[in-house]
Amino acid sequence: SQQGEEDPQALSIQEGENATMNCSYKTSINNLQWYRQNSGRGLVHLILIRSNEREKHSGRLRVTLDTSKKSSSLLITASRAADTASYFCATDARGSTLGRLYFGRGTQLTVWP
């Protein structure tokens, strides 16, 4: 299965601290994406990193990708209470043009004010 697996399942931190979430996957990919989901809502795309990229930044987000280890990490710096949500990684199979994404179970992040 392509499915990504996030680690940890739950993370609880104070505002201002950094939050790091990890994702591992099993097979070759076109890209790896991170999404955010507020409780009971749809998913919002955060960042996409291609298989030939190693690091990418977007605002307070930093994503790394290690294709040799089949793993990725999402770092949220200077976290805020509004960052509280579930975060999912999703993989897109190498060579596919179908856009099928395989999601992990997510990391529930709680940021305390």
Next chain:
Amino acid sequence: SQTIHQWPATLVQPVGSPLSLECTVEGTSNPNLYWYRQAAGRGLQLLFYSVGIGQISSEVPQNLSASRPQDRQFILSSKKLLLSDSGFYLCAWSPLGGGKMNTEAFFGQGTRLTVV
């Protein structure tokens, strides 16, 4: 700009009743369309995807079916719901017409289905 509409937001249905969830996309043409299901506290499971009108692929065998009667309309159906069909259903689209790769998916707000 592109938008995706999914309805209803919540639905409570008895076992054995039919189901129809609708999803429409505006502001784009020839999108790839997807139905995902999310069980409580779990990740998303891809149920169906479609690369064009009338073209539906199923990822997992189940009690559900999907149809794409128009380019930007995707419908999830069941003739007889089971208790195990309860969950959070999400429709999504991506701009992958023409064989593009490396694009994100855009999700609707989801439908919470409870089968009782």
